[in-house]
Amino acid sequence: MPEEHGHRTIKSVDTACRLVTLLRERREATVSSLAADLGLTPGTVHTHLATLKDHGLVIQESEGYRLGPRFLTLGESVRNHSDLYQAAKEEVEALAGESGECVHLLTEHDGRLVPVYERFGENAVGVEYHDRKREEPVKHLHCTAAGKAILAYTPDERVAGIVDSVGLPPNTPKTITDREALFDELDRIRERGYSVADEEQLHGIRAVGAPIRGPDGDARGAVAVSGPTSRLKGERFASTVPELVTQTANICEVNYETLDLSEDVL
DSSP states (O other): OOEETTEEOOHHHHHHHHHHHHHHHHSSBOHHHHHHHHTOOHHHHHHHHHHHHHTTSEEEOSSOEEEOTHHHHHHHHHHHTOHHHHHHHHHHHHHHHHHOSEEEEEEEETTEEEEEEEEEOTTOOOHHHHHHHTTSOBSOSTTSHHHHHHHHTSOHHHHHHHHHHHOOOOSSTTSOOOHHHHHHHHHHHHHHSOEEEESSSSTTEEEEEEEEEOTTSSEEEEEEEEEETTTSOHHIIIIIHHHHHHHHHHHHHHHHHHHHHHHHHO
């Protein structure tokens, strides 16, 4: 058993996880190409793939292997049993209907921003982009409204650790790239209760986010509305949408607490 990241791991499981990651990135790959990337023999890789295939996690095609449909049901199960999803699903749908824009429910895991649920209002733009983005976690939180909302209610030492790990790269000229400036921005978010991203992740797109906090005050996730600068501007960007987003987040927090209370009763 090799020891990685300060704890013991099982080499065969690690290899299987790396295979899954490679297949996600490549969509489809041959045994020989996977073996070359992993530095393993084709026979070893084939054995791992055969085991994953027996469990429905990969399927074999004429040209190679790809991830299997079992991951679809596993992902649905993870999401459906998420307290955050249960507390926020209906509120996200209502906000999409009222705002007419893209509404995102996200959480942070291992320093990455993970989409939990999204709904698109009648005027939403970039639907295909958001569909693709859900295939993997967003690496940087500092340039998104939801990410900044979560960071604002995350302990400073953890925020510093995330920044140390992934940095503050500039997606656009408006992206915050200075650590002190980021912490100043997080202070402002705590003062007003919501965050904004003004073309900081993508040109032409603005967003407003608010944290969904647990009983301990830390962020469990965030809800955000994004849309084109041509619509998210003036009073709508300054107060109307922020009010809608913060109201939605507050209701989600109440729902979240209700879930906790029901679990205590059970």
